[in-house]
Amino acid sequence: MSKTAPFRFRLYVAGDAANSLQAITNLRALCREHLAERHEIEIIDVFREPKRAMAEGVLLTPMLVRVCPEPPLKIIGDLSESRPFMQILE
């Protein structure tokens, strides 16, 4: 995972909430499948780093932010549906 990865994601989770854990699993699976080596994932726990979450305006969790490429795009939910994720890859 290089710093120049074309797709960079931040996933905000709320501790070990079920949908947050599910989101991590789903995101990893989706990236493996569609982006192979072209991605980078950062997982942020809103309870551990609330200031970052607030700065990002994360209110609902889990929330995925596509940081790169610009502009940033957001998806809320455990990513159990792949269609919204596929849309932000286009």
Next chain:
Amino acid sequence: MNRKRLLNHKAPVTPDLSKTRTGIEGFDEITKGGLPRGRTTLLEGCAGSGKTVMALQSLVNGARLNNEAGIFVAFEETSERIKTNAKKFGWDLEVLEKRKLFFLNAQTTPDLAQSGSFDLGGILAAVETKAKEINAKRVVFDALDVVLALLGDPAAERREVYRLHEWLGARGLTAIITSKVGNRQSLLDNQPNLGFMQFMVDCTVTLNHELVRGVSQRSLHVVKYRGSSFSENESPFVIGEGGLEVAGAREVAGGREPGWQRTSRSSKLTERLSSGVKRLDTMLGGGYYRGAAILITGFPGTAKSTLAGAFAEAACKRGERTLFISFDSDADEVIRNLTSVNIRLERFVKKEKLRLISARTVSGSAEIHLMQIKQLAKTHDARCVIIDPVSALAKAGNEETAYSVAERLLDWSKSSGITLLCTSLLQEASSSTEGTPLQISTLADTWIHLNYLVHAGERNRGLSIIKSRGTSHSNQVRELMLSDKGVTLADAYTAGGEVLMGTLRWEKERAEQSARDEELATAKKILAALDNEEAEIEVRIKSAQRELLAKRSQRKELNLLTSKRIHAFANRRTQLSELRGTDKS
């Protein structure tokens, strides 16, 4: 636990430690202490019912009065908009925001992509962080329904509400959740989770806003309050200059700060105030009592406003700050009309002793009027308040509430030591009774009734004191006369059980006078005639006596004559017998 034990040992008057005051006038009275401390309150109501204002106000008051920091989570409106709207209340949000108040913008963009299940974790994390940072004790979740709707699934909504409630409870935050509801009928059909929310929370307050014949009526209603008694009635409220003001429950109004009420009243018990009309003061045994509620009833044009104006002028002359609220006329009109009877108020308005308010064009519920009156009296620091006419409170749409409002008005004026003078318009239809539409006559201390007495093509104003507590007052009807010299009272002419006024009084007086004159003349005539007769009789007596004397002398003469004759006859017989030579027999 500790808290509860503590409570049991305390006298009932001490503040309830399980509650925290909202500082919202009236609301803390209804709930007997405010919101449940460290627990959650649901504030529900239709759009525009005042939920956001009430929630923010309790947060602001918490910071100002209790020095408790608070967080406002804005789900629907942006915090900027909320702050702009709240500007008019003068809450100094900018100052509070430095240390005691934090706004969290939590609006979701409508185009936010969704994929599967999510929850409020981010918000809770943010609130928790902020709460620790500023040591917040209170939190508001404004328009939680908006964010819950995003979940799109009743089960998920319920789960989130439950989680939120647990989370709040664990942190001991005093929370207010506001939630929009539709009208009452469709409430439970459309929002199945509202019932759940009501069940979860410790206190539920419903706000209503409706138009009754075009008059805005707001009210709130405590639906539940776990572990506490509360006033179960609907309580009207207004959103005034300083935010929400709730009309306190009746039973509460009577029981406030008894000590204060006692001292303020006892010192004023015996003080008399001039009514502005000298004769009326005499009739009342010295004037109105300080702190009394005075009611002046009468038909249109019976000079109710004039008496009210006279009282206002007298109060201002004593140097007392006075509030005059006219529901009938503009301020200029009031001044002009009163000037025509030599009551000059303009100078006192200029000196700001008198505040003259025209509420002619103000349409509002009786509650709103009451609160505005209180507010005005407070800001003007008025000692005397005049409401002309108080019957305006009972205008269309207000009939139900007007009486209780009038009652509270009197209650308020008494407890604040304000001398209150109300006029009340009577309609011709109810002229047979002297009762007032608001029935405040029973509550008033002094009740003056003005009436027209129509007789012989004239209407004259009559004034009578129907009651005056603690005063030996005159029970006579007086004639009220208005002139450019001022207001005067004249004795009404009572004759044969009839009260006469005006020209009729004058005529009657004249008629009686001439009748008396005539009688005198007649008597004089009769007296003269008697004198004549007496003289005549005396003359007759004298002539009769003369006659009698004449008869007597006549008789005397006759007697004398007769005896002479007899004597002469006897002599002649002797001579005759001597002549004849008769023998002596």
